[in-house]
Amino acid sequence: MRPSVGCVAFLPDVSVARVPAPVSFVIMRPAILFPLFAEIRSLTGIGPKLERLIGRAAGTRLVDLIFSVPVGVIDRRYRPRIADAEPGRIATLTVEVVAHQPPRDRRQPFRVKCRDASGSFDLVFFHAHADFLARQLPPGETRVVSGRIEYFNGRAQMAHPDYVLTKDEAQTMPAIEPLYRLTEGLSQKVMGRAVRSACERVPELPEWLDPHFLRARGWTSFNQALSTLHSPRSEADLSPATPARARLAYDELLANQLALIMMRERQRGRKGRTVVGDGHLRSKALAALPFSLTPAQLAAIAEIDADMASPMRMLRLLQGDVGSGKTVMAMLALLNAVEAGMQGAFMAPTELLARQHMEALAAMAHAAGVRLALLTGRERSAARAAVLAALKDGEVDIVVGTHALFSEDVAFRDLGLAVIDEQHRFGVHQRMQLQGKGHAPVDVLVMTATPIPRTLALTAYGDMDVTRLTGRPPGRKPVDTRVLSAERLEDVITHLRQAIDRGARAYWVCPLIEESEKIDLAAAEARYAMLKEALGAGHVGLVHGRMKTAERDATMAAFKAGQIQVVVATTVIEVGVDVPEATIMVVEHAERFGLAQLHQLRGRVGRGSGKSTCLLIYHGPLGDIARQRLKVLRQSDDGFVIAEEDLRLRGAGELLGVRQSGIEEFRLAELGVHGELLAAARDDARLIFARDPQLKSPRGAALRVLLYLFGRDEAARYLTTG
Numbered sequence: 204m205r206p207s208v209g210c211v212a213f214l215p216d217v218s219v220a221r222v223p224a225p226v227s228f229v230i231m232r233p234a235i236l237f238p239l240f241a242e243i244r245s246l247t248g249i250g251p252k253l254e255r256l257i258g259r260a261a262g263t264r265l266v267d268l269i270f271s272v273p274v275g276v277i278d279r280r281y282r283p284r285i286a287d288a289e290p291g292r293i294a295t296l297t298v299e300v301v302a303h304q305p306p307r308d309r310r311q312p313f314r315v316k317c318r319d320a321s322g323s324f325d326l327v328f329f330h331a332h333a334d335f336l337a338r339q340l341p342p343g344e345t346r347v348v349s350g351r352i353e354y355f356n357g358r359a360q361m362a363h364p365d366y367v368l369t370k371d372e373a374q375t376m377p378a379i380e381p382l383y384r385l386t387e388g389l390s391q392k393v394m395g396r397a398v399r400s401a402c403e404r405v406p407e408l409p410e411w412l413d414p415h416f417l418r419a420r421g422w423t424s425f426n427q428a429l430s431t432l433h434s435p436r437s438e439a440d441l442s443p444a445t446p447a448r449a450r451l452a453y454d455e456l457l458a459n460q461l462a463l464i465m466m467r468e469r470q471r472g473r474k475g476r477t478v479v480g481d482g483h484l485r486s487k488a489l490a491a492l493p494f495s496l497t498p499a500q501l502a503a504i505a506e507i508d509a510d511m512a513s514p515m516r517m518l519r520l521l522q523g524d525v526g527s528g529k530t531v532m533a534m535l536a537l538l539n540a541v542e543a544g545m546q547g548a549f550m551a552p553t554e555l556l557a558r559q560h561m562e563a564l565a566a567m568a569h570a571a572g573v574r575l576a577l578l579t580g581r582e583r584s585a586a587r588a589a590v591l592a593a594l595k596d597g598e599v600d601i602v603v604g605t606h607a608l609f610s611e612d613v614a615f616r617d618l619g620l621a622v623i624d625e626q627h628r629f630g631v632h633q634r635m636q637l638q639g640k641g642h643a644p645v646d647v648l649v650m651t652a653t654p655i656p657r658t659l660a661l662t663a664y665g666d667m668d669v670t671r672l673t674g675r676p677p678g679r680k681p682v683d684t685r686v687l688s689a690e691r692l693e694d695v696i697t698h699l700r701q702a703i704d705r706g707a708r709a710y711w712v713c714p715l716i717e718e719s720e721k722i723d724l725a726a727a728e729a730r731y732a733m734l735k736e737a738l739g740a741g742h743v744g745l746v747h748g749r750m751k752t753a754e755r756d757a758t759m760a761a762f763k764a765g766q767i768q769v770v771v772a773t774t775v776i777e778v779g780v781d782v783p784e785a786t787i788m789v790v791e792h793a794e795r796f797g798l799a800q801l802h803q804l805r806g807r808v809g810r811g812s813g814k815s816t817c818l819l820i821y822h823g824p825l826g827d828i829a830r831q832r833l834k835v836l837r838q839s840d841d842g843f844v845i846a847e848e849d850l851r852l853r854g855a856g857e858l859l860g861v862r863q864s865g866i867e868e869f870r871l872a873e874l875g876v877h878g879e880l881l882a883a884a885r886d887d888a889r890l891i892f893a894r895d896p897q898l899k900s901p902r903g904a905a906l907r908v909l910l911y912l913f914g915r916d917e918a919a920r921y922l923t924t925g
């Protein structure tokens with residue numbers, strides 16, 4: 204018998220929780236995929252330096268290269284005579300080398316004079332090595348050169364040609380080449396070669412798509428589609444709508460959907476418990492609130508109640524803008540569990556948020572007479588021991604905490620519900636870890652403050668049911684949103700100073716400059732220094748992701764208490780600190796943030812009684828899409844509308860903010876374009892799962908390859924071998 208690689212350790216029942224873990228982490232990647240998961244350094248010509256550069260541009264395994272989508276094409280078929288060569292175009296010229304003209308000083312380029320029957324022009328090299336050029340371009344010989352034609356002082360030239368070849372060599376020069384995303388220090392030539400070599404190593408993979416479906420769509424095999432992807436013949440071939448790209452996008456989406464279904468059904472299949480409260484605690488808690496629930500909240504709680512009452516385990520995502528009233532929902536769900544004689548856990552992504560939730564719940568808990576405790580990993584050991592004992596004995600009804608709740612030593616008398624305020628900080632794994640803490644699989648309610656478009660919700664949370672809290676959050680005021688050029692920074696600071704003199708509090712979010720925390724941090728520190736100078740040192744604080752939590756919390760506490768009035772921040776504040784007195788939000792380099800992120804940032808203000816302003820500062824000139832995105836923010840404050848627009852605009856080619864928002868990134872699928880494919884992939888995945896849940900059929904075996912090809916190892920681990 205072959206060993207099972209089921210997932211006991213990944214998702215422990217209490218009865219098997221002591222089983223050691225290793226077996227579930229054995230990677231069972233099919234052998235046929237081994238070549239693709241080799242490191243790129245196994246390619247000839249790729250040493251540590253190129254590995255680093257290519258790693259940054261694409262990834263470190265061959266599979267990352269083959270899934271690098273071309274972003275442009277170079278067409279070398281334009282072969283004019285020198286006299287006819289149009290400036291700005293890529294041209295391939297056949298020329299005779301005439302003479303070398305070394306530079307007179309170091310700032311001048313090295314020029315190689317060339318001619319054909321129609322006229323003459325120069326090849327231009329900066330920082331050239333004379334002897335190298337002498338070898339490449341011997342005077343009197345004929346060379347084929349290809350590159351961009353420019354004019355300098357009325358004379359045609361070509362700087363750093365892409366190719367300098369003999370006539371023989373020129374036979375092998377590709378007429379049309381794909382261009383790939385690069386990183387500084389990496390050339391197209393090297394990247395192109397790496398991708399080509401990686402593609403040569405792709406084994407012939409079995410077909411995992413249904414043959415009828417494939418034919419109906421007019422698609423080719425995976426291997427064929429991949430090779431088409433990397434041989435665009437024109438700009439039009441770069442479109443995500445081409446059949447080859449669509450096929451690959453579909454493969455990626457199918458892997459995603461199949462993995463989600465497998466994980467979800469595994470959850471579902473496990474019995475949960477029936478959790479039904481009698482409402483006696485809830486009614487007391489609700490009576491203590493100074494407001495009544497909105498229709499959206501009532502609908503949401505009805506869905507949650509139904510899930511909890513069902514004998515199946517609840518796995519529900521509650522989506523709603525910051526301030527839409529999710530915390531109240533969480534408390535009502537927790538009270539439901541307590542009424543049923545069980546306990547509840549409420550987990551936040553940070554210490555600060557855990558404390559904030561604790562405060563928010565205190566009044567309701569007090570009114571209902573339930574016992575709350577906090578567990579964050581920062582309590583001193585005696586206090587911690589007391590909380591642990593109380594949880595175990597059932598003397599605490601609801602515990603609020605951070606991921607400290609995952610710790611081994613945390614045990615409950617009877618955990619009935621786990622609420623996870625996700626804010627995109629936890630992954631599927633952690634969600635499941637907490638679920639394992641109950642006697643039977645615990646009902647789980649995940650809350651997220653990032654409204655996700657329907658298509659994205661399917662890909663990121665397809666393992667869950669979704670409830671949306673829509674509509675303007677109760678008690679929210681519209682925020683006056685303005686878009687300004689960075690040239691007006693001085694004015695902004697002047698206004699800020701006046702506002703502060705009047706007692707206002709402001710966030711100043713620093714430029715997201717690049718995907719380097721270090722550089723972003725430098726920018727934040729520079730701005731912090733400047734604002735201290737302009738506004739007075741005592742008024743300004745700095746928070747950033749590299750700070751110790753305690754330090755960051757202290758600064759935020761000072762801001763909350765009004766001891767400082769301006770917080771300069773990298774985007775860490777996005778996560779949901781509540782300071783109702785803050786009425787000004789300044790975001791620099793707004794054009795570089797994702798729409799969802801800007802919306803979240805703006806949601807930090809407009810929470811109190813004062814009138815709030817959000818200043819989005821851009822460093823121009825603004826591209827068309829960036830302009831449209833900022834316009835969306837000015838026109839709407841509905842997170843769901845903004846999210847849909849964001850996706851639509853991203854479909855138009857911009858991919859900002861994806862990583863920050865924690866939403867799954869696809870390499871081949873573009874959800875703005877491939878939404879229809881996603882729906883088809885979802886249906887396909889359901890059908891596959893219904894017919895062959897263990898992927899044992901021949902098609903199932905091919906689908907296993909698909910899962911691993913797209914890195915869905917954790918789902919594939921649910922399968923037994925064979």
Ligand code: ADP
Nearest residue numbers: 494495496497525526527528529530531677678
């Ligand atoms: P979220 O957790 O979704 O960010 P909260 O639950 O913290 O939002 O709610 C934001 C604020 O709105 C809180 O002060 C809360 O008391 C208040 N609130 C919640 N529901 C309502 C409601 N139905 N009517 C008025 N205010 C509400």
Ligand code: MG
Nearest residue numbers: 475476511513
């Ligand atoms: Mg249930």
